[in-house]
Amino acid sequence: MRCLRPRADWGTEAMAIWTVHAPDGDLAAANAADRLVFVREGFSWWALAVPFLWTLRHRLWAVFVGWALVALAIEVVDRFGDPTVATVIGAAFALWFAVSANDLRRWTLERRGLRLVALAQGANRDEAELRFFAGTAGETHPFPSATPPAAAAPSAPSAPRRDLPPIVGFAGLTRGTP
Template identity: 40%
Template sequence: MTVYSVYEPSDAAQDLEARAEALQFVKEGFSWPAFLVPALWLIYCRMWVEFALFIAVFGALQWGLGLDKPGHEVLGWLLAGLFALFAFQANDLRGAALERRGYRLVGLAEGKGRTEAELSFFKSWLAQQAKSGRSGESKPETARGKQSLPPVSRNEGEDVIGLFPQA
């Protein structure tokens, strides 16, 4: 199963169809496009701050390590490792970039693929919209229709790392 975080712009239209079109589904986990072509992936996702940082960090690494033959080999291995690390964090960075642009987390969707996840999310989301009788603010839902916790910004709850609270 693949899990997607679903984000809605804070200035969403009142029309239910327009709101549904504006939703952004962000896959949780490893991103192959971000691993294979990270700069193009950042441009495609319109993550300009992250793109500038990416260019600065990788440009500095290439300048610092790529001047001689042993430096090229070390640079190659270092870049491969950093690309893998970036690919594991890329979708989290995309979610943070969406929140920075005014989107809010409205729920989770899960399915064998994106299409199945979208269908299951919209089935429960549309039922919730009809039940509330308005197309405005809604409570977050999971794809199975169970009520989940309200959205939490990325800065809240930082006293817990994974399953372990900080000492």
């Protein structure tokens, strides 16, 4: 009989990327006011299982209205058209909504004035928050504002600008690698 030895990576969760959103201003002030929002990248099982409750829990009013209108249109197709077509459209819409749910949440946060300020990596939200705050400890500089300064003169063309900030707490790449 073969003896199974425990592997070093058993029991570890897959690491996920979380986007960190905050209003313009100082990091310490945003943290003190509890205005930082962490949104996980990827598929949302809750948005697949109970999309109406998921949208209401995250206060995504425009997304809820859009979801309700599409659900109503699918119901009309089911009632007055082919029920098989309505089932296929409904399943496809539910899967699309679950895949896009966190992107719709980021869109709503941006509309409310919260900007993407960092990316954090962690197995869960608590770990991502710990890594984010450990990586930004002691920083009191203001986040860059959404609008560029008016006095800035156009400069010579340079390398393409990366819009996304570095991932805080990501140990997979060393500094200086693209």
